[in-house]
Amino acid sequence: MATMDHTLEAEAPELNGDTPTMRLFALLELIATKDQFVSLQGLVEETGLPKPTLHRMLQQLEGAGLLIRQGDSRQYGTGARLRRLAENLLLNATQHGARHGVLRALVEEIGETCNVTALSGNEVIYLDRVETPEPLRFYLRPGSRVPVHCSASGKMLLSQLSPAQRHRLFAHSPLSSYTHHTLTDIDALEEELKRVRKNGYAVDDEEFLPGLVCVAVLVPTTTGRSNMCVAVQAPTMRLTPDKALHLLPALQRAAESMAQIEAEGAAS
Amino acid sequence: MATMDHTLEAEAPELNGDTPTMRLFALLELIATKDQFVSLQGLVEETGLPKPTLHRMLQQLEGAGLLIRQGDSRQYGTGARLRRLAENLLLNATQHGARHGVLRALVEEIGETCNVTALSGNEVIYLDRVETPEPLRFYLRPGSRVPVHCSASGKMLLSQLSPAQRHRLFAHSPLSSYTHHTLTDIDALEEELKRVRKNGYAVDDEEFLPGLVCVAVLVPTTTGRSNMCVAVQAPTMRLTPDKALHLLPALQRAAESMAQIEAEGAAS
DNA sequence: CTCTGCGTACCGGTTTCCGGAACACAGGCC
Protein backbone atom coordinates (compact mmCIF):
# COMPACT_ATOMS: atom_id res chain seq x y z
CA MET A 1 0.00 0.00 0.00
CA ALA A 2 0.94 3.61 0.24
CA THR A 3 3.04 3.93 -2.79
CA MET A 4 5.09 6.89 -1.52
CA ASP A 5 8.76 7.14 -2.10
CA HIS A 6 11.26 6.51 -3.74
CA THR A 7 14.11 5.04 -5.64
CA LEU A 8 12.58 1.90 -6.95
CA GLU A 9 9.81 -0.47 -6.30
CA ALA A 10 7.73 -1.14 -3.26
CA GLU A 11 10.27 -2.67 -0.90
CA ALA A 12 7.22 -3.11 1.25
CA PRO A 13 7.12 -6.56 2.86
CA GLU A 14 9.50 -5.85 5.72
CA LEU A 15 8.98 -9.11 7.42
CA ASN A 16 9.79 -7.88 10.86
CA GLY A 17 8.64 -9.79 13.79
CA ASP A 18 10.03 -8.70 17.09
CA THR A 19 11.20 -12.19 17.76
CA PRO A 20 13.09 -14.68 15.62
CA THR A 21 10.20 -17.06 15.55
CA MET A 22 7.85 -14.44 14.23
CA ARG A 23 10.30 -13.55 11.55
CA LEU A 24 10.31 -17.15 10.48
CA PHE A 25 6.59 -17.21 10.51
CA ALA A 26 6.37 -14.04 8.50
CA LEU A 27 8.65 -15.66 5.96
CA LEU A 28 6.27 -18.57 5.74
CA GLU A 29 3.40 -16.20 5.17
CA LEU A 30 5.26 -14.43 2.44
CA ILE A 31 6.01 -17.67 0.66
CA ALA A 32 2.47 -18.93 1.14
CA THR A 33 1.08 -15.94 -0.71
CA LYS A 34 3.23 -16.73 -3.73
CA ASP A 35 1.81 -19.10 -6.21
CA GLN A 36 5.20 -19.77 -7.63
CA PHE A 37 8.43 -21.02 -6.21
CA VAL A 38 10.88 -18.58 -4.71
CA SER A 39 14.65 -18.42 -4.78
CA LEU A 40 16.99 -17.34 -2.04
CA GLN A 41 18.16 -14.39 -4.04
CA GLY A 42 14.62 -13.33 -4.82
CA LEU A 43 13.76 -13.29 -1.15
CA VAL A 44 16.86 -11.31 -0.34
CA GLU A 45 15.74 -8.63 -2.74
CA GLU A 46 12.19 -8.71 -1.57
CA THR A 47 12.79 -8.61 2.16
CA GLY A 48 16.09 -6.82 2.50
CA LEU A 49 17.33 -9.40 4.97
CA PRO A 50 20.95 -10.51 4.78
CA LYS A 51 21.53 -13.49 2.61
CA PRO A 52 23.05 -15.81 5.22
CA THR A 53 20.20 -15.08 7.55
CA LEU A 54 17.60 -15.99 5.00
CA HIS A 55 19.57 -19.01 4.04
CA ARG A 56 19.56 -20.23 7.59
CA MET A 57 15.86 -19.56 7.95
CA LEU A 58 14.99 -21.44 4.80
CA GLN A 59 17.20 -24.29 5.85
CA GLN A 60 15.46 -24.52 9.15
CA LEU A 61 12.03 -24.49 7.57
CA GLU A 62 13.03 -27.08 5.06
CA GLY A 63 14.48 -29.30 7.73
CA ALA A 64 11.16 -29.17 9.50
CA GLY A 65 9.30 -30.21 6.37
CA LEU A 66 7.44 -26.93 6.13
CA LEU A 67 9.13 -26.02 2.88
CA ILE A 68 10.52 -28.18 0.16
CA ARG A 69 13.06 -27.45 -2.48
CA GLN A 70 11.84 -27.83 -5.92
CA GLY A 71 13.30 -29.01 -9.15
CA ASP A 72 16.86 -27.87 -9.50
CA SER A 73 16.96 -27.55 -5.71
CA ARG A 74 17.26 -23.81 -5.67
CA GLN A 75 13.57 -23.02 -5.56
CA TYR A 76 11.49 -23.23 -2.44
CA GLY A 77 7.81 -24.08 -2.18
CA THR A 78 5.43 -25.04 0.58
CA GLY A 79 5.74 -28.54 1.97
CA ALA A 80 3.28 -31.26 2.77
CA ARG A 81 3.37 -30.55 6.47
CA LEU A 82 2.25 -27.00 5.96
CA ARG A 83 -0.58 -28.11 3.73
CA ARG A 84 -1.71 -30.59 6.32
CA LEU A 85 -1.72 -27.85 8.92
CA ALA A 86 -3.78 -25.64 6.65
CA GLU A 87 -6.37 -28.30 6.03
CA ASN A 88 -6.66 -29.21 9.69
CA LEU A 89 -6.99 -25.59 10.55
CA LEU A 90 -9.83 -24.94 8.18
CA LEU A 91 -11.57 -28.14 9.11
CA ASN A 92 -11.41 -27.52 12.83
CA ALA A 93 -11.35 -23.78 13.02
CA THR A 94 -12.55 -23.01 16.45
CA GLN A 95 -15.21 -20.57 15.45
CA HIS A 96 -16.49 -23.58 13.64
CA GLY A 97 -19.23 -23.42 16.22
CA ALA A 98 -20.46 -20.09 15.00
CA ARG A 99 -20.22 -21.08 11.35
CA HIS A 100 -22.05 -24.25 12.05
CA GLY A 101 -24.85 -22.25 13.63
CA VAL A 102 -25.21 -20.08 10.57
CA LEU A 103 -25.27 -23.15 8.41
CA ARG A 104 -27.91 -24.79 10.51
CA ALA A 105 -30.11 -21.71 10.39
CA LEU A 106 -29.70 -21.66 6.63
CA VAL A 107 -30.76 -25.28 6.29
CA GLU A 108 -33.73 -24.63 8.50
CA GLU A 109 -34.74 -21.75 6.30
CA ILE A 110 -34.44 -23.38 2.91
CA GLY A 111 -34.90 -27.01 3.85
CA GLU A 112 -32.05 -28.52 1.86
CA THR A 113 -28.54 -29.73 2.68
CA CYS A 114 -25.92 -26.97 2.80
CA ASN A 115 -22.12 -27.03 2.86
CA VAL A 116 -19.13 -24.85 3.56
CA THR A 117 -16.33 -25.66 1.15
CA ALA A 118 -12.77 -24.59 0.31
CA LEU A 119 -10.24 -25.17 -2.43
CA SER A 120 -7.30 -27.42 -1.62
CA GLY A 121 -4.91 -28.09 -4.43
CA ASN A 122 -6.99 -29.34 -7.29
CA GLU A 123 -9.95 -30.47 -5.26
CA VAL A 124 -12.77 -29.01 -3.28
CA ILE A 125 -12.89 -30.01 0.36
CA TYR A 126 -16.03 -29.98 2.51
CA LEU A 127 -15.31 -28.03 5.67
CA ASP A 128 -18.72 -28.32 7.22
CA ARG A 129 -22.13 -29.61 6.38
CA VAL A 130 -25.67 -29.71 7.67
CA GLU A 131 -28.10 -32.22 6.23
CA THR A 132 -31.64 -31.66 5.14
CA PRO A 133 -34.31 -33.32 7.25
CA GLU A 134 -35.75 -34.87 4.07
CA PRO A 135 -35.27 -38.62 3.94
CA LEU A 136 -33.96 -38.57 0.36
CA ARG A 137 -30.50 -37.06 0.34
CA PHE A 138 -26.95 -37.40 -0.92
CA TYR A 139 -24.42 -38.57 1.56
CA LEU A 140 -21.02 -36.88 1.69
CA ARG A 141 -19.00 -36.35 4.84
CA PRO A 142 -17.17 -33.26 6.02
CA GLY A 143 -13.53 -33.68 5.02
CA SER A 144 -14.37 -35.46 1.79
CA ARG A 145 -13.31 -34.09 -1.55
CA VAL A 146 -14.85 -33.62 -4.96
CA PRO A 147 -13.41 -32.61 -8.33
CA VAL A 148 -13.09 -28.92 -8.92
CA HIS A 149 -14.40 -28.64 -12.46
CA CYS A 150 -17.78 -30.26 -11.91
CA SER A 151 -18.98 -28.87 -8.62
CA ALA A 152 -20.68 -25.57 -7.93
CA SER A 153 -18.18 -24.62 -5.24
CA GLY A 154 -15.29 -25.65 -7.43
CA LYS A 155 -16.41 -23.48 -10.28
CA MET A 156 -17.08 -20.59 -7.95
CA LEU A 157 -13.60 -20.81 -6.48
CA LEU A 158 -11.95 -21.42 -9.83
CA SER A 159 -13.48 -18.26 -11.15
CA GLN A 160 -11.44 -16.34 -8.59
CA LEU A 161 -8.09 -17.69 -9.72
CA SER A 162 -5.82 -16.07 -12.24
CA PRO A 163 -5.84 -17.52 -15.75
CA ALA A 164 -2.30 -18.76 -15.21
CA GLN A 165 -3.30 -20.64 -12.09
CA ARG A 166 -6.26 -22.20 -13.79
CA HIS A 167 -4.19 -23.13 -16.77
CA ARG A 168 -1.70 -24.83 -14.55
CA LEU A 169 -4.40 -26.95 -13.00
CA PHE A 170 -5.93 -28.14 -16.21
CA ALA A 171 -3.25 -28.07 -18.86
CA HIS A 172 -1.86 -31.43 -17.90
CA SER A 173 -4.73 -33.45 -16.64
CA PRO A 174 -7.92 -33.90 -18.58
CA LEU A 175 -11.30 -32.90 -17.23
CA SER A 176 -12.65 -36.27 -16.22
CA SER A 177 -16.23 -36.93 -17.10
CA TYR A 178 -18.64 -38.04 -14.38
CA THR A 179 -22.00 -37.56 -16.04
CA HIS A 180 -23.07 -36.54 -19.51
CA HIS A 181 -23.47 -33.01 -18.18
CA THR A 182 -19.86 -32.70 -17.04
CA LEU A 183 -17.94 -29.97 -18.80
CA THR A 184 -14.95 -31.76 -20.25
CA ASP A 185 -13.88 -29.09 -22.65
CA ILE A 186 -11.55 -26.38 -21.34
CA ASP A 187 -13.06 -23.67 -23.49
CA ALA A 188 -16.57 -24.53 -22.40
CA LEU A 189 -15.40 -24.45 -18.81
CA GLU A 190 -13.76 -21.06 -19.28
CA GLU A 191 -16.96 -19.78 -20.77
CA GLU A 192 -18.86 -21.10 -17.80
CA LEU A 193 -16.40 -19.50 -15.38
CA LYS A 194 -16.87 -16.18 -17.08
CA ARG A 195 -20.59 -16.52 -16.47
CA VAL A 196 -19.97 -17.47 -12.86
CA ARG A 197 -17.75 -14.45 -12.31
CA LYS A 198 -20.36 -12.17 -13.77
CA ASN A 199 -23.30 -13.66 -11.86
CA GLY A 200 -21.56 -14.08 -8.53
CA TYR A 201 -22.81 -17.62 -8.12
CA ALA A 202 -22.18 -21.04 -9.65
CA VAL A 203 -24.52 -23.90 -10.46
CA ASP A 204 -23.79 -27.59 -10.76
CA ASP A 205 -26.55 -29.12 -12.83
CA GLU A 206 -25.90 -32.85 -12.46
CA GLU A 207 -22.32 -32.44 -13.60
CA PHE A 208 -20.82 -34.61 -10.89
CA LEU A 209 -23.56 -36.97 -9.74
CA PRO A 210 -26.70 -37.72 -11.71
CA GLY A 211 -29.69 -36.20 -10.00
CA LEU A 212 -27.69 -33.76 -7.89
CA VAL A 213 -28.05 -30.00 -8.26
CA CYS A 214 -25.94 -27.45 -6.38
CA VAL A 215 -25.67 -23.71 -6.12
CA ALA A 216 -22.66 -21.98 -4.50
CA VAL A 217 -21.76 -18.42 -3.54
CA LEU A 218 -18.52 -16.99 -2.15
CA VAL A 219 -17.93 -16.05 1.44
CA PRO A 220 -16.59 -12.56 0.82
CA THR A 221 -13.41 -11.28 2.44
CA THR A 222 -12.50 -7.71 3.14
CA THR A 223 -9.11 -8.27 1.59
CA GLY A 224 -8.15 -10.26 -1.43
CA ARG A 225 -9.60 -13.41 -2.82
CA SER A 226 -11.78 -15.77 -0.91
CA ASN A 227 -11.21 -19.44 -0.42
CA MET A 228 -14.57 -20.34 1.04
CA CYS A 229 -18.01 -21.04 -0.35
CA VAL A 230 -21.48 -21.63 1.00
CA ALA A 231 -23.44 -24.02 -1.15
CA VAL A 232 -26.78 -25.77 -1.21
CA GLN A 233 -27.34 -29.17 -2.76
CA ALA A 234 -30.44 -31.25 -3.41
CA PRO A 235 -31.83 -33.96 -5.65
CA THR A 236 -33.41 -32.73 -8.89
CA MET A 237 -36.59 -34.33 -7.65
CA ARG A 238 -36.99 -31.47 -5.23
CA LEU A 239 -34.82 -28.75 -6.69
CA THR A 240 -34.39 -27.68 -10.28
CA PRO A 241 -31.71 -25.16 -11.25
CA ASP A 242 -34.44 -22.56 -11.77
CA LYS A 243 -35.93 -23.00 -8.36
CA ALA A 244 -32.47 -23.05 -6.85
CA LEU A 245 -31.92 -19.45 -7.88
CA HIS A 246 -34.68 -18.39 -5.55
CA LEU A 247 -32.47 -19.57 -2.73
CA LEU A 248 -29.69 -17.19 -3.66
CA PRO A 249 -30.70 -14.38 -1.29
CA ALA A 250 -30.69 -16.77 1.65
CA LEU A 251 -27.33 -18.18 0.62
CA GLN A 252 -25.86 -14.76 0.28
CA ARG A 253 -27.13 -13.70 3.65
CA ALA A 254 -25.52 -16.77 5.19
CA ALA A 255 -22.27 -16.09 3.38
CA GLU A 256 -22.32 -12.55 4.68
CA SER A 257 -22.78 -13.81 8.22
CA MET A 258 -19.83 -16.14 7.84
CA ALA A 259 -17.71 -13.32 6.57
CA GLN A 260 -18.52 -11.38 9.70
CA ILE A 261 -17.60 -14.31 11.87
CA GLU A 262 -14.28 -14.51 10.09
CA ALA A 263 -13.74 -10.82 10.60
CA GLU A 264 -14.14 -11.13 14.35
CA GLY A 265 -10.54 -11.85 15.06
CA ALA A 266 -8.82 -8.57 14.56
CA ALA A 267 -7.97 -7.38 18.04
CA SER A 268 -4.51 -7.04 19.48
CA MET B 1 10.55 -45.41 19.94
CA ALA B 2 12.82 -46.81 22.55
CA THR B 3 11.52 -47.89 25.88
CA MET B 4 8.12 -46.29 25.76
CA ASP B 5 6.64 -47.68 28.95
CA HIS B 6 5.19 -46.61 31.48
CA THR B 7 3.36 -44.92 34.28
CA LEU B 8 0.11 -43.92 32.69
CA GLU B 9 -1.57 -43.18 29.45
CA ALA B 10 -0.26 -42.33 26.08
CA GLU B 11 1.50 -39.06 26.82
CA ALA B 12 2.13 -39.19 23.13
CA PRO B 13 2.17 -35.73 21.60
CA GLU B 14 5.64 -34.78 22.73
CA LEU B 15 5.86 -31.64 20.73
CA ASN B 16 9.59 -31.59 20.51
CA GLY B 17 11.23 -29.61 17.86
CA ASP B 18 14.95 -29.34 18.19
CA THR B 19 14.69 -25.59 18.02
CA PRO B 20 12.44 -23.17 19.89
CA THR B 21 10.74 -22.07 16.73
CA MET B 22 9.81 -25.59 15.80
CA ARG B 23 8.38 -26.17 19.22
CA LEU B 24 6.17 -23.17 18.73
CA PHE B 25 5.13 -24.44 15.37
CA ALA B 26 4.37 -27.87 16.75
CA LEU B 27 2.19 -26.20 19.34
CA LEU B 28 0.30 -24.46 16.57
CA GLU B 29 -0.18 -27.76 14.82
CA LEU B 30 -1.51 -29.34 17.95
CA ILE B 31 -4.00 -26.57 18.51
CA ALA B 32 -5.02 -26.58 14.88
CA THR B 33 -6.08 -30.20 15.13
CA LYS B 34 -8.37 -29.43 18.05
CA ASP B 35 -11.95 -28.77 17.35
CA GLN B 36 -12.44 -26.74 20.50
CA PHE B 37 -10.66 -24.14 22.52
CA VAL B 38 -7.78 -25.22 24.70
CA SER B 39 -6.67 -24.09 28.12
CA LEU B 40 -3.17 -23.61 29.40
CA GLN B 41 -3.60 -26.34 31.94
CA GLY B 42 -4.95 -28.71 29.34
CA LEU B 43 -1.91 -28.18 27.18
CA VAL B 44 0.40 -28.68 30.14
CA GLU B 45 -1.15 -32.06 30.74
CA GLU B 46 -1.14 -32.98 27.09
CA THR B 47 2.38 -31.96 26.24
CA GLY B 48 4.26 -32.34 29.49
CA LEU B 49 5.94 -28.99 29.00
CA PRO B 50 6.41 -26.75 32.04
CA LYS B 51 3.59 -24.36 32.62
CA PRO B 52 5.58 -21.12 32.42
CA THR B 53 7.10 -22.23 29.16
CA LEU B 54 3.75 -22.93 27.61
CA HIS B 55 2.39 -19.71 28.97
CA ARG B 56 5.14 -17.75 27.32
CA MET B 57 4.66 -19.61 24.06
CA LEU B 58 0.95 -18.96 24.01
CA GLN B 59 1.52 -15.34 24.87
CA GLN B 60 3.89 -14.97 22.01
CA LEU B 61 1.53 -16.61 19.57
CA GLU B 62 -1.34 -14.53 20.78
CA GLY B 63 0.69 -11.37 20.49
CA ALA B 64 1.38 -12.24 16.91
CA GLY B 65 -2.28 -12.70 16.14
CA LEU B 66 -1.91 -16.39 15.44
CA LEU B 67 -4.03 -17.36 18.39
CA ILE B 68 -6.86 -15.57 20.08
CA ARG B 69 -8.26 -15.88 23.54
CA GLN B 70 -11.85 -16.69 23.87
CA GLY B 71 -14.38 -14.98 26.10
CA ASP B 72 -13.17 -15.12 29.64
CA SER B 73 -9.67 -14.97 28.24
CA ARG B 74 -8.52 -18.33 29.43
CA GLN B 75 -9.26 -20.36 26.36
CA TYR B 76 -7.13 -20.26 23.24
CA GLY B 77 -8.21 -20.79 19.66
CA THR B 78 -6.76 -20.16 16.23
CA GLY B 79 -6.60 -16.56 15.11
CA ALA B 80 -7.51 -14.77 11.94
CA ARG B 81 -3.94 -14.49 10.78
CA LEU B 82 -3.44 -18.21 10.90
CA ARG B 83 -6.61 -18.75 8.98
CA ARG B 84 -5.56 -16.29 6.33
CA LEU B 85 -2.27 -18.15 6.00
CA ALA B 86 -4.13 -21.41 5.56
CA GLU B 87 -6.40 -20.02 2.91
CA ASN B 88 -3.60 -18.42 0.97
CA LEU B 89 -1.64 -21.59 1.16
CA LEU B 90 -4.38 -23.74 -0.25
CA LEU B 91 -5.34 -21.22 -2.88
CA ASN B 92 -1.81 -21.09 -4.17
CA ALA B 93 -1.17 -24.78 -4.08
CA THR B 94 -1.95 -24.94 -7.75
CA GLN B 95 1.48 -26.29 -8.57
CA HIS B 96 0.99 -29.06 -6.15
CA GLY B 97 -2.52 -29.56 -7.43
CA ALA B 98 -1.40 -29.80 -11.01
CA ARG B 99 1.34 -32.26 -10.22
CA HIS B 100 -1.02 -34.31 -8.17
CA GLY B 101 -3.43 -34.42 -11.08
CA VAL B 102 -0.77 -35.73 -13.41
CA LEU B 103 0.23 -38.30 -10.86
CA ARG B 104 -3.31 -39.47 -10.42
CA ALA B 105 -3.83 -39.84 -14.13
CA LEU B 106 -0.64 -41.88 -14.30
CA VAL B 107 -1.77 -44.21 -11.55
CA GLU B 108 -5.09 -44.61 -13.25
CA GLU B 109 -3.33 -45.59 -16.44
CA ILE B 110 -0.85 -48.12 -15.10
CA GLY B 111 -2.63 -49.25 -11.97
CA GLU B 112 0.27 -49.15 -9.53
CA THR B 113 1.40 -46.70 -6.88
CA CYS B 114 3.42 -43.77 -8.24
CA ASN B 115 5.56 -41.16 -6.54
CA VAL B 116 7.22 -37.86 -7.17
CA THR B 117 10.57 -37.76 -5.45
CA ALA B 118 13.49 -35.42 -4.99
CA LEU B 119 16.96 -35.48 -3.54
CA SER B 120 17.20 -33.75 -0.19
CA GLY B 121 20.56 -33.84 1.48
CA ASN B 122 21.66 -37.43 1.34
CA GLU B 123 18.21 -38.91 1.19
CA VAL B 124 15.36 -39.21 -1.22
CA ILE B 125 12.19 -37.50 -0.11
CA TYR B 126 8.69 -38.31 -1.33
CA LEU B 127 7.10 -35.11 -2.52
CA ASP B 128 3.82 -36.60 -3.52
CA ARG B 129 2.23 -39.94 -3.92
CA VAL B 130 -0.87 -41.63 -5.28
CA GLU B 131 -1.66 -45.15 -4.21
CA THR B 132 -2.73 -48.05 -6.31
CA PRO B 133 -6.29 -49.23 -5.82
CA GLU B 134 -4.97 -52.74 -5.27
CA PRO B 135 -5.40 -53.97 -1.72
CA LEU B 136 -1.83 -55.24 -1.45
CA ARG B 137 0.55 -52.32 -1.31
CA PHE B 138 3.51 -50.77 0.44
CA TYR B 139 2.68 -47.97 2.76
CA LEU B 140 4.88 -44.89 2.75
CA ARG B 141 3.71 -41.36 3.38
CA PRO B 142 4.48 -38.28 1.40
CA GLY B 143 7.27 -36.52 3.22
CA SER B 144 9.00 -39.71 4.26
CA ARG B 145 12.55 -40.43 3.26
CA VAL B 146 14.51 -43.35 1.92
CA PRO B 147 18.24 -43.94 1.42
CA VAL B 148 19.66 -42.70 -1.82
CA HIS B 149 21.81 -45.65 -2.84
CA CYS B 150 19.13 -48.31 -2.77
CA SER B 151 16.11 -46.69 -4.34
CA ALA B 152 15.27 -46.24 -7.99
CA SER B 153 14.77 -42.51 -7.61
CA GLY B 154 17.93 -42.18 -5.59
CA LYS B 155 20.03 -43.88 -8.21
CA MET B 156 18.39 -41.89 -10.97
CA LEU B 157 19.16 -38.63 -9.20
CA LEU B 158 22.64 -39.71 -8.19
CA SER B 159 23.47 -40.44 -11.78
CA GLN B 160 22.99 -36.76 -12.53
CA LEU B 161 25.50 -35.54 -9.98
CA SER B 162 29.13 -34.83 -10.66
CA PRO B 163 31.63 -37.39 -9.37
CA ALA B 164 32.78 -34.84 -6.80
CA GLN B 165 29.29 -34.35 -5.48
CA ARG B 166 28.68 -38.05 -5.28
CA HIS B 167 31.94 -38.59 -3.53
CA ARG B 168 31.02 -35.97 -0.98
CA LEU B 169 27.75 -37.75 -0.26
CA PHE B 170 29.32 -41.10 0.36
CA ALA B 171 32.68 -40.18 1.82
CA HIS B 172 31.28 -39.86 5.30
CA SER B 173 28.57 -42.47 5.43
CA PRO B 174 28.89 -46.08 4.39
CA LEU B 175 26.36 -47.72 2.08
CA SER B 176 24.11 -49.42 4.59
CA SER B 177 22.70 -52.77 3.62
CA TYR B 178 18.95 -53.29 3.74
CA THR B 179 18.47 -56.49 1.78
CA HIS B 180 20.87 -58.92 0.20
CA HIS B 181 20.32 -57.06 -3.08
CA THR B 182 21.52 -53.72 -1.71
CA LEU B 183 24.59 -52.39 -3.44
CA THR B 184 27.03 -51.75 -0.62
CA ASP B 185 30.16 -51.40 -2.70
CA ILE B 186 30.99 -47.98 -4.11
CA ASP B 187 32.45 -49.38 -7.30
CA ALA B 188 29.44 -51.56 -7.97
CA LEU B 189 27.22 -48.56 -7.38
CA GLU B 190 29.24 -46.44 -9.78
CA GLU B 191 28.89 -49.15 -12.36
CA GLU B 192 25.15 -49.20 -11.83
CA LEU B 193 24.95 -45.42 -12.11
CA LYS B 194 26.75 -45.55 -15.41
CA ARG B 195 24.07 -47.93 -16.66
CA VAL B 196 21.35 -45.68 -15.32
CA ARG B 197 22.81 -42.66 -17.07
CA LYS B 198 22.94 -44.54 -20.33
CA ASN B 199 19.42 -45.97 -20.12
CA GLY B 200 17.68 -42.90 -18.78
CA TYR B 201 15.87 -44.83 -16.07
CA ALA B 202 16.71 -46.61 -12.84
CA VAL B 203 15.40 -49.79 -11.30
CA ASP B 204 15.30 -50.85 -7.68
CA ASP B 205 15.02 -54.61 -7.61
CA GLU B 206 14.33 -55.32 -3.94
CA GLU B 207 17.37 -53.35 -2.85
CA PHE B 208 15.62 -51.48 -0.07
CA LEU B 209 12.63 -53.59 0.93
CA PRO B 210 12.22 -57.26 0.12
CA GLY B 211 9.45 -57.73 -2.39
CA LEU B 212 9.46 -54.12 -3.60
CA VAL B 213 10.31 -53.21 -7.17
CA CYS B 214 10.60 -49.63 -8.43
CA VAL B 215 11.33 -47.88 -11.69
CA ALA B 216 12.16 -44.17 -11.85
CA VAL B 217 12.66 -41.64 -14.62
CA LEU B 218 13.79 -38.03 -14.43
CA VAL B 219 11.56 -35.01 -14.72
CA PRO B 220 13.60 -33.16 -17.32
CA THR B 221 14.49 -29.50 -16.99
CA THR B 222 15.22 -27.05 -19.71
CA THR B 223 18.38 -26.02 -17.97
CA GLY B 224 20.88 -28.14 -16.17
CA ARG B 225 20.29 -31.17 -14.08
CA SER B 226 17.04 -32.28 -12.61
CA ASN B 227 16.26 -32.99 -9.01
CA MET B 228 12.91 -34.64 -9.49
CA CYS B 229 11.78 -38.10 -10.42
CA VAL B 230 8.57 -39.83 -11.28
CA ALA B 231 8.61 -43.41 -10.11
CA VAL B 232 6.33 -46.43 -9.97
CA GLN B 233 6.53 -49.03 -7.25
CA ALA B 234 4.83 -52.35 -6.74
CA PRO B 235 5.23 -55.68 -5.03
CA THR B 236 7.12 -58.30 -7.02
CA MET B 237 3.96 -60.33 -6.90
CA ARG B 238 2.43 -58.02 -9.50
CA LEU B 239 5.43 -56.39 -11.09
CA THR B 240 8.73 -57.88 -12.15
CA PRO B 241 11.57 -55.66 -13.32
CA ASP B 242 10.96 -56.88 -16.86
CA LYS B 243 7.32 -56.00 -16.88
CA ALA B 244 8.09 -52.70 -15.27
CA LEU B 245 9.98 -51.58 -18.33
CA HIS B 246 6.77 -51.61 -20.32
CA LEU B 247 5.58 -48.80 -18.09
CA LEU B 248 8.44 -46.55 -19.09
CA PRO B 249 6.59 -44.69 -21.85
CA ALA B 250 3.77 -43.76 -19.51
CA LEU B 251 6.24 -42.66 -16.86
CA GLN B 252 8.09 -40.55 -19.33
CA ARG B 253 4.96 -38.89 -20.55
CA ALA B 254 4.02 -38.00 -16.98
CA ALA B 255 7.52 -36.69 -16.32
CA GLU B 256 7.24 -34.51 -19.38
CA SER B 257 3.99 -33.03 -18.12
CA MET B 258 5.55 -32.29 -14.76
CA ALA B 259 8.44 -30.58 -16.45
CA GLN B 260 6.02 -28.26 -18.16
CA ILE B 261 4.32 -27.47 -14.87
CA GLU B 262 7.68 -26.68 -13.33
CA ALA B 263 8.59 -24.44 -16.21
CA GLU B 264 5.53 -22.35 -15.60
CA GLY B 265 6.46 -21.74 -12.00
CA ALA B 266 9.83 -20.10 -12.30
CA ALA B 267 10.31 -16.40 -11.98
CA SER B 268 11.99 -13.40 -10.43
C1' DC C 1 40.54 -18.60 -18.04
C1' DT C 2 38.70 -14.86 -15.64
C1' DC C 3 34.61 -12.74 -13.98
C1' DT C 4 30.27 -12.42 -11.99
C1' DG C 5 26.11 -14.13 -9.53
C1' DC C 6 24.43 -17.18 -6.26
C1' DG C 7 24.31 -20.52 -2.78
C1' DT C 8 26.78 -22.19 1.30
C1' DA C 9 30.03 -22.56 5.64
C1' DC C 10 32.09 -20.32 9.53
C1' DC C 11 32.09 -18.14 14.01
C1' DG C 12 32.23 -14.64 17.88
C1' DG C 13 28.97 -11.23 19.85
C1' DT C 14 24.37 -10.62 21.15
C1' DT C 15 19.70 -11.72 21.91
C1' DT C 16 16.30 -14.85 23.10
C1' DC C 17 14.67 -18.61 25.37
C1' DC C 18 14.22 -21.76 29.32
C1' DG C 19 11.76 -23.39 33.29
C1' DG C 20 12.06 -23.73 38.71
C1' DA C 21 10.25 -21.07 42.20
C1' DA C 22 7.15 -17.90 43.85
C1' DC C 23 3.07 -14.95 43.47
C1' DA C 24 -1.91 -13.77 42.35
C1' DC C 25 -6.54 -14.73 41.92
C1' DA C 26 -10.31 -17.25 41.74
C1' DG C 27 -13.86 -20.65 43.73
C1' DG C 28 -15.34 -24.43 47.05
C1' DC C 29 -15.48 -26.15 51.62
C1' DC C 30 -15.49 -26.02 56.44
Add this chain to the structure above:
DNA sequence: GGCCTGTGTTCCGGAAACCGGTACGCAGAG
Protein backbone atom coordinates in the same frame (compact mmCIF):
# COMPACT_ATOMS: atom_id res chain seq x y z
C1' DG D 1 -14.07 -15.46 57.64
C1' DG D 2 -10.10 -18.78 57.04
C1' DC D 3 -8.13 -22.52 54.42
C1' DC D 4 -7.14 -25.14 50.48
C1' DT D 5 -6.81 -26.38 45.64
C1' DG D 6 -6.52 -25.58 40.85
C1' DT D 7 -5.26 -22.02 37.58
C1' DG D 8 -3.04 -18.21 35.30
C1' DT D 9 0.98 -15.00 35.75
C1' DT D 10 5.55 -12.95 36.91
C1' DC D 11 10.71 -13.15 38.03
C1' DC D 12 15.25 -13.92 36.75
C1' DG D 13 19.99 -16.13 36.23
C1' DG D 14 21.96 -19.63 33.34
C1' DA D 15 21.98 -21.75 28.82
C1' DA D 16 21.12 -21.99 24.02
C1' DA D 17 19.77 -20.03 19.68
C1' DC D 18 20.11 -16.51 16.55
C1' DC D 19 22.56 -12.91 13.92
C1' DG D 20 24.92 -11.43 9.90
C1' DG D 21 29.83 -9.83 8.24
C1' DT D 22 33.22 -12.35 5.92
C1' DA D 23 34.87 -15.83 3.10
C1' DC D 24 34.52 -19.91 0.11
C1' DG D 25 32.51 -23.12 -3.76
C1' DC D 26 30.54 -23.71 -7.82
C1' DA D 27 28.24 -22.75 -11.74
C1' DG D 28 27.62 -20.26 -16.36
C1' DA D 29 28.89 -16.09 -19.25
C1' DG D 30 32.26 -13.42 -21.53
